[in-house]
Structure formats: structure tokens, C-alpha cells
Amino acid sequence: MTAANTPLLRWLRATGAVFMKDWRSELRTRYAISALVMFVITTISIILFALGGEGASPEVLSGMLWVVIFFAAMSGLARTFVMEEERGTAMMLQLTTAPSAVFAGKLLFNLVLGAGLTVLTVVLYLIFISGFTVKTYSIFLGAITLGSIGLAAASTIIAAIIARANTKGTLYPVLSFPILLPLLMTVISATRLAADGMPFSEALGEFQILISYIVVVVTTSVLLFEYIWKD
Amino acid sequence: MEIRISARGLRMAFNRRTVFQGIDFSVGNGETLLVAGRNGSGKSTLVKILCGLLTPTGGKVEMTGEKPLDAHAWRGHIGLVAPYLQVYDEFSAIENLRLTMALRGLLSDDGAHRSLLERLALDVRRSDPVRGFSSGMKQRLKYALALSHQPSVLVLDEPMANLDSDGTMIVRSIMEEQRRRGILVVATNDLSDVSAVQTRVDLDDRR
Amino acid sequence: MTLRISLGILLTLVIVAAIGFPISASPQHWYEFPLIPGLEEKARLIFFHVPTAWLSVMAFCTSMFYGILYLRRRDPMDDISSSVAAGLGFLFCILATVTGAIWAKFNWGSFWNWDPRETSIFVLLLIYGAYFSLRSAVDVEEKRATLSSVYSIIAAVTVPFFIFIMPRIMTGLHPGAKGDPDGAGPVVEFKMSPNMRVVFFASLIGFTLLFIWMFRLRVRAARLEYFEHAKG
Numbered sequence: 001m002t003a004a005n006t007p008l009l010r011w012l013r014a015t016g017a018v019f020m021k022d023w024r025s026e027l028r029t030r031y032a033i034s035a036l037v038m039f040v041i042t043t044i045s046i047i048l049f050a051l052g053g054e055g056a057s058p059e060v061l062s063g064m065l066w067v068v069i070f071f072a073a074m075s076g077l078a079r080t081f082v083m084e085e086e087r088g089t090a091m092m093l094q095l096t097t098a099p100s101a102v103f104a105g106k107l108l109f110n111l112v113l114g115a116g117l118t119v120l121t122v123v124l125y126l127i128f129i130s131g132f133t134v135k136t137y138s139i140f141l142g143a144i145t146l147g148s149i150g151l152a153a154a155s156t157i158i159a160a161i162i163a164r165a166n167t168k169g170t171l172y173p174v175l176s177f178p179i180l181l182p183l184l185m186t187v188i189s190a191t192r193l194a195a196d197g198m199p200f201s202e203a204l205g206e207f208q209i210l211i212s213y214i215v216v217v218v219t220t221s222v223l224l225f226e227y228i229w230k231d
Numbered sequence: 232m233e234i235r236i237s238a239r240g241l242r243m244a245f246n247r248r249t250v251f252q253g254i255d256f257s258v259g260n261g262e263t264l265l266v267a268g269r270n271g272s273g274k275s276t277l278v279k280i281l282c283g284l285l286t287p288t289g290g291k292v293e294m295t296g297e298k299p300l301d302a303h304a305w306r307g308h309i310g311l312v313a314p315y316l317q318v319y320d321e322f323s324a325i326e327n328l329r330l331t332m333a334l335r336g337l338l339s340d341d342g343a344h345r346s347l348l349e350r351l352a353l354d355v356r357r358s359d360p361v362r363g364f365s366s367g368m369k370q371r372l373k374y375a376l377a378l379s380h381q382p383s384v385l386v387l388d389e390p391m392a393n394l395d396s397d398g399t400m401i402v403r404s405i406m407e408e409q410r411r412r413g414i415l416v417v418a419t420n421d422l423s424d425v426s427a428v429q430t431r432v433d434l435d436d437r438r
Numbered sequence: 439m440t441l442r443i444s445l446g447i448l449l450t451l452v453i454v455a456a457i458g459f460p461i462s463a464s465p466q467h468w469y470e471f472p473l474i475p476g477l478e479e480k481a482r483l484i485f486f487h488v489p490t491a492w493l494s495v496m497a498f499c500t501s502m503f504y505g506i507l508y509l510r511r512r513d514p515m516d517d518i519s520s521s522v523a524a525g526l527g528f529l530f531c532i533l534a535t536v537t538g539a540i541w542a543k544f545n546w547g548s549f550w551n552w553d554p555r556e557t558s559i560f561v562l563l564l565i566y567g568a569y570f571s572l573r574s575a576v577d578v579e580e581k582r583a584t585l586s587s588v589y590s591i592i593a594a595v596t597v598p599f600f601i602f603i604m605p606r607i608m609t610g611l612h613p614g615a616k617g618d619p620d621g622a623g624p625v626v627e628f629k630m631s632p633n634m635r636v637v638f639f640a641s642l643i644g645f646t647l648l649f650i651w652m653f654r655l656r657v658r659a660a661r662l663e664y665f666e667h668a669k670g
Contacts (some may be wrong), residue, residue: 010336017333021319023471028321088317094284094313097335098303157592163583165575174571177565179592185557213599220595224588227509231285231581247667353457 014097018105022080023112032113036076040121043068049126061132062191065125066184069151072117074173077155079162080106080113090163093210094229103225107218114152118144135197139190142203146210148186153214154179157221160228183213232294234295234308234383234414235259236281242289250276254290258414258430260383265425266418267433275315275420276433278388281416282311296385302316307335310377312370313388320362324353324372327361331376347375351401366393374405383413390417390424444600445651451646456485457642466474483541485638489645491534494562497649499526502594505559505587517583518664520575522656526649528566535559565593 047064056064084090093102122144125132134157135142158176162168190206243253250273258264266274279285282294283305294300294308306360317329328344351371356364362370370393377385390406393398406425409415417425504520507513538559539549550556572589576582 003324005336013333015337017330019335021330025319025321039421041373088315089319091316091333092318093334095309095316096306096331097337100324101334101336122358161572162483162575164581164585164601167575167576172574173572173616175568175589177569178561179596181561181564182596209599213596216595217592220549220592224591227584231279246577 002027011101014101014118015104015108018093018102019108021023022106022109023143032076032079033116036072036113037120039075040068040124041074043071044121044124046126051129053086053133055131056196058132059192061129062195063188065121065132065191066147067190068125069118069121069147070177070180070184072121073114073151073155074176077110077138077152078159078168078172079160080109080156081159082168094231096228099226099229101154102109102229103160103222106160107153107221110152110156110159111149114148114155118148118151132195134194136194136203138199138200139198139203142207143187143190143194143210146214147183147190147206150183150187150210150214150217151180153205153217153221154183156218157201157225157228160225164228179217183210186213187208232383233260235295236264236292236414236416237295238287238292239289240290241277241280241287241292243273243280243285244288252289254432255363256432258416259436260278260413261410262429263410263415263417263425263427265428265431266356266416267420267422267431270416271421275313275388275436277358277432278313278386278416278418281384282386307380308383309386310380310382310384311386311388312373312377312390313386314392315388316373318361318369318372318376320364321360323358323360324348324364324375325357327372328375328379332379335380337380344379347379352364352397353373367395367398370394371398371401374402378405381412384416385409386412386416386418388418390419390436391421442651445647446518448640449648451660452485452637452641452644455643456482461633483537484642485535487534487541488638489642490530490537491559492642493645493649494527494531494559496529496646497523498562498565498590498594500653501527502587502590508583508587512580514579514583514664515661517587518660519653519657520583520587520590522660523653524566524569526652526656530649531559531563531566535563552658558597561597561600565590565597567595586652592612615651 047068064086081090084093126134155176158172162171162175165171186206186209190203190210193203193206235257236259237257239255240252242252243250244252244255254277266273266277268274276285280287283302292365294305296304300308319330322330325348328348329339329341332339345354345357348357351374353368353371353375356368361369364372386407387406390402394402404417406417410427415425419425419426482485501523504516504523508516508520538556542551542556543549569586569590573586575581576585
């Protein structure tokens with residue numbers, strides 16, 4: 001029926017369709033985006049309130065930034081899989097789409113969503129949390145880019161797992177935290193280096209770890225996804 | 232391509248309870264397979280296995296052209312209409328059609344989509360969100376989604392669910408056409424739903 | 439039968455030696471341990487803490503091994519073995535964390551310090567906890583087995599990042615970590631006299647055999663339970 005369709009082209013089309021579906025659906029309902037924005041604003045407000053005008057050391061503030069980002073991710077990145085299960089539309093995807101395309105499309109969606117929530121959190125944090133100033137921007141940018149990618153990667157595969165379980169909400173952070181801890185520790189360390197004004201070369205070790213983490217997690221996820229997805 | 236679906240010793244169990252076992256059948260082009268049985272006998276389970284949605288606990292089922300088809304090719308040849316297959320109701324009818332084609336990796340042709348929707352008496356409402364559709368309209372939309380890629384195998388679980396007499400007539404002509412073009416699989420309680428059955432699987436005595 | 443008795447005797451000897459052998463500054467007899475400055479009597483904990491930590495890792499590897507087998511063969515027996523191993527590993531991990539915290543309190547003043555190895559054993563504890571939370575949240579057996587196997591594999595690939603890479607970034611208090619002033623050394627170092635090493639390895643072997651024995655026993659029990667359910 002439709003000629004001149006290489007398998008790669010078909011796969012790309014399918015991946016794009018999964019991404020665009022989630023994207024368009026989100027634009028129409030705006031549910032996840034508004035929940036995430038409110039979450040970030042609320043959490044930063046609570047932190048400001050708790051600090052009570054007093055400062056905290058740059059080390060503590062570096063860690064707290066990623067606490068906010070982690071929990072924001074936990075509140076928003078599971079939706080892409082959980083919604084399909086809850087609405088019963090997962091079967092349509094299983095019926096029509098190659099599993100690898102489903103995973104790739106949803107990973108892409110979470111990468112975009114994750115980047116958005118990271119940028120929002122960082123911007124609000126820099127503006128409102130006065131004790132936190134970045135001295136080495138190159139390290140900081142590297143940290144938030146790689147951190148956000150790694151966060152999205154790990155969160156997506158765990159989201160796929162919990163979507164098939166019962167108590168999805170509380171299970172998500174429980175499963176995600178041990179997996180994400182290496183990423184969080186590394187990225188907090190890099191953020192501290194950026195806040196302390198260290199030269200870029202000091203953070204190379206951290207970046208190496210972050211990049212290998214991303215590669216390992218994505219590779220493992222791709223290999224294991226079909227076991228999770230197929231009944 | 233001439234397609235044949237065959238099953239040998241098919242068995243399905245959940246949590247150590249056997250739903251059915253010892254299922255054998257073979258059905259080829261131009262033939263109809265009827266899956267019959269009371270409610271709860273496992274008709275939908277067998278349907279899901281045929282569509283590649285479930286892995287059987289035991290036995291074998293395969294779809295062959297010149298040689299056995301892999302999961303990907305299998306998916307490409309099947310169209311399913313079932314009560315448990317949900318559509319994306321925040322999108323419109325034509326958006327759903329474009330979506331399912333793209334999910335299969337295929338290019339969309341809006342002209343073809345519109346004629347398909349017209350045949351199913353949905354063209355007028357093609358741009359309205361499916362959320363506002365009646366149950367009969369949703370059922371007809373499911374037929375459109377199942378047929379848009381012209382599948383060799385059309386699988387219908389409760390084919391006449393939610394349909395009025397007009398809808399029923401449309402579906403009967405679809406079933407006729409599918410019989411001529413490829414394989415038709417029908418799972419139902421109501422035997423008047425389907426005529427001219429070549430192969431019949433009765434799930435009532437297969438526990 | 440004889441194996442069980444010999445195992446019992448071995449472990450009794452180990453415990454007696456570990457707790458009973460006196461420590462003196464200049465050991466004269468074969469049953470005296472040398473005094474390690476800074477550790478003294480607390481050194482005895484090595485005979486218990488390290489084997490339990492070692493076992494909690496071994497058990498996790500065993501659990502993951504059977505998990506991978508399950509993904510390939512879909513044999514419910516593999517899943518039973520996987521969850522039994524994880525259960526034992528959880529137990530030993532709790533023991534390792536507690537004995538480690540006791541050691542930390544007596545040597546460094548506080549129960550917990552977040553040095554890399556402490557963090558690693560804690561993460562292992564979290565992984566075990568997550569594994570069992572996941573299992574209890576899935577009703578369908580086949581899905582439960584698949585999801586927990588997949589999760590243990592994902593957890594396993596992130597663990598090396600701790601063990602090999604974290605100590606690079608952070609200095610630690612643990613013997614053998616970067617920045618450890620006394621250099622009480624990684625465990626199997628020259629600081630342990632020959633007779634200490636004998637007791638230590640005997641303990642390691644004894645605990646490992648204990649694990650194997652407990653594992654086989656519990657797998658047998660779990661299988662019987664499984665088949666009884668199938669009949670009813």
C-alpha cells in the first residue's frame with residue numbers, strides 16, 4: 001500500500017507519532033505542565049519560608065536545588081506511561097507500535113518535560129534563593145544539561161515499570177531513588193564546584209560519570225523495555 | 232500475500248489457573264474463524280493472543296506468509312475491534328486515524344481516511360473530539376481505525392456491540408469484504424453475528 | 439546431615455575465636471591477636487561485619503542471576519529462587535548496616551557519616567526495600583516476576599557507579615578509603631596477623647556456607663508452598 005518505506009523511516013515515524021501524541025495531548029489538557037509549574041513554585045516558596053531570611057551555605061543550597069528537581073520529576077515524569085494504563089489506551093500502542101518506538105517516543109517526551117522543569121526550577125532558584133550564586137557557569141550548564149538528561153532517562157524506564165503495578169504514586173519515588181542516587185550525588189557535587197568558582201577542569205570527573213551513567217541507563221532500558229511492555 | 236494463522240496446543244493460565252488448553256486450529260485466506268464460548272470462557276484472551284498482545288503460557292501460535300512472521304510483521308497485518316481497545320478521546324476522529332497510521336509507521340492519506348469515515352457514517356463528525364461521541368459512534372470509529380491500513384486479518388471481539396441496525400448493516404458488509412480479501416476472526420456469544428464459518432473454536436470445554 | 443553439623447561446628451569455632459581470643463600488644467601464643475592501634479577490641483567486629491556485607495552483595499547477585507534466568511526461561515521456580523535470595527540478602531544487609539553503624543559509633547563517634555561505603559550499603563538496603571515494595575504491588579504472578587527481575591537488573595547496573603566511582607569524588611572514613619589517616623587499610627591487608635587472617639577467612643567461608651544452606655532450605659519450602667497453592 002505505501003511503498004518506499006524503509007524500516008528506519010517507519011520506526012522514526014512511529015517514534016515521532018508517540019511523541020507528538022503525548023505532546024499534543026498535553027497541550028490540550030495542560031494537566032502535567034500546570035501541575036509541575038505549581039509544584040516547583042510551591043516547593044521553592046516553602047524553602048524560602050523555611051530559610052526564613054537566613055542564609056544557608058552554598059553546599060546546602062546546591063543539594064537543595066536537586067532535591068526540588070528530583071521531586072518535581074517524581075511528580076510529573078511518570079504520567080506518560082501511567083496515563084496510558086489508566087485510560088486503557090496502552091493496548092492501542094501495543095497493538096500498532098513497535099515497543100522500541102514507544103519507549104523512544106516517551107523518552108523523548110520526558111526529556112523535553114524534564115528539561116522544562118529543570119530550567120524553570122533553576123531560573124526560579126537563581127532569582128529567589130539569594131545565598132546561591134553560580135561562579136563557574138560552564139560547569140553549571142553542563143551539570144544541569146547532563147543531570148536533566150540522566151534524570152529523564154532513569155525516570156522513564158521506572159515509570160514504565162510502575163505503570164504496570166498497583167500503588168503507582170508512592171512506588172515511583174521508592175523505585176527511582178536508589179537508581180538515581182549516583183546521578184544526584186554527582187550532579188550535586190558538580191553544582192557545588194560551580195558555586196565555589198572552581199575551574200572547568202575540576203569537574204571533568206563528574207561529567208565523565210554523568211555521561212557514562214546516561215549511556216548505561218539508556219542502553220539497559222532499551223534492552224529491557226520489551227519485557228516490561230509486553231504481557 | 233497469502234496469510235495463514237495456525238495454533239497448536241495453545242494454553243493460557245493466569246496465577247496458576249488455566250483459562251483454556253489444547254487449542255488447535257488453522258485458518259487461511261478467504262476463511263472465517265469463529266471463537267465461541269460463554270462469558271468468561273477466555274474468548275477475549277484468545278483474541279489477545281491472536282493479536283500479539285499476550286504471550287501464551289504454552290503451545291504455539293504463528294502467522295505465516297511464505298515463512299513465519301515476526302512480531303513486527305504480525306502487527307502490520309492485524310486490525311482489531313474490541314470493547315477493551317480504547318481510543319484517544321481528546322482527539323478527533325480524523326486525528327485518531329492519522330495517529331494510528333503514524334504509530335504503524337505508515338503515511339497518511341486524508342482522502343482515504345475521509346472515504347473510510349464516510350463509509351462508517353462518521354465523516355460529518357470527523358473533526359469533533361471523540362469524547363463527545365455516542366457509544367455507537369465510538370464503535371464505528373474503532374472499525375475505521377482497524378481498517379485504515381487494510382489488514383490481511385480482521386479480528387472482531389463482540390462485533391455488533393453498541394450498534395444500531397444501520398451500524399450492523401455496515402459491519403456485515405465489512406465482514407463480507409474482509410472474507411474476500413483475507414482472514415476474518417470473530418469472537419462472540421451471539422452466533423447470528425456471523426455466517427459462513429469455516430473454522431470454529433469452542434472454548435467452553437477447554438478448561 | 440554431616441554437612442550441617444560440620445557447618446555448625448565451623449561457625450561455633452569462628453565465633454569463639456573471634457570473641458574469645460585475647461588481644462595483646464606482643465602476641466606470644468598462637469591464639470593471641472595482635473593489637474592494632476586505634477582499633478583494639480573493636481577489631482573483632484571485622485569477623486562479623488565484613489562477611490555480612492559480602493553476603494548481602496552476593497545474595498543480590500544471586501537474585502539477579504535467577505531473575506535473568508526467569509526472563510529467558512519463564513520458569514516460576516527461577517522467580518522463587520530470585521525472591522528467596524533477595525529475602526536473605528535483605529536480612530544480611532540489615533545486619534551489615536547495623537554492625538557497620540556500631541563500628542562507626544565506637545571508632546568515629548557517630549552512627550552514620552555518609553562516607554562512600556556506608557552510603558553503598560545503605561543504597562543496597564534501599565534497593566532491597568524497593569524490590570519488595572514492587573513485588574507486593576503486582577498481583578499477577580508472571581508480571582510480578584518479570585518486573586522484579588527487570589528492576590533488579592536496572593538497579594545492578596547503577597550500583598557500580600557507587601563502588602568504583604564515588605570514592606574518587608569524596609574522601610571517606612572507612613578503612614581503606616582515600617584520606618583515611620590511620621590507614622587501617624583495606625581489610626585483607628598486612629595489618630592482619632596470620633592467625634587473624636585464618637579466623638577471618640574461616641568466618642567468610644562459614645557465613646557463605648550458611649547462606650547457601652539457608653537459601654536451599656527456603657527455596658525448598660517456597661516450592662512446596664507454591665505447589666500446594668496450585669492444587670487448591
